Amino acid sequence: MDNIISNQTVFSKYLSFLPFETFKCSFLDNGVKKLTTANLMRICVAMQLGNWKSYEETEERIRAMEGTEELFSLTSISASQLCRRVNALPSILPRQLFLAAVSQLNKLTSSKKGLPSLGRLHLVDSSSLLLLGPTLG
Numbered sequence: 001m002d003n004i005i006s007n008q009t010v011f012s013k014y015l016s017f018l019p020f021e022t023f024k025c026s027f028l029d030n031g032v033k034k035l036t037t038a039n040l041m042r043i044c045v046a047m048q049l050g051n052w053k054s055y056e057e058t059e060e061r062i063r064a065m066e067g068t069e070e071l072f073s074l075t076s077i078s079a080s081q082l083c084r085r086v087n088a089l090p091s092i093l094p095r096q097l098f099l100a101a102v103s104q105l106n107k108l109t110s111s112k113k114g115l116p117s118l119g120r121l122h123l124v125d126s127s128s129l130l131l132l133g134p135t136l137g
Contacts (some may be wrong), residue, residue, distance in 0.1 A: 019100050034074045041087050041097055042072050055079035
């Protein structure tokens with residue numbers, strides 16, 4: 001999937017379909033100057049698509065990427081900033097982004113009949129998230 005990230009035009013188009021504006025969170029962004037919740041969500045999508053394994057790799061890739069300011073609305077980023085912001089990110093927000101993406105896809109494809117031999121294709125999310133909480137018992 002690295003080719004999606006290396007082709008900035010395709011990646012910019014992909015990001016334009018996702019509703020990041022809805023992730024403006026005043027309580028999460030209080031005192032935050034550049035790595036807002038919406039920007040963080042954009043970076044998380046890039047991390048997933050690019051299969052970036054660490055915050056350090058993400059920092060390097062973003063620094064090397066042309067048009068970083070336009071894509072992520074920031075000029076620089078550090079691995080420690082990413083780590084702090086991701087740790088403070090409520091797990092409901094990525095879920096809401098996923099559901100919004102599915103809804104957007106449904107709107108764009110609802111009138112389509114699909115491939116003649118296969119019909120409509122359906123989206124299947126195979127990712128897994130480890131959610132730690134209080135232990136029972």
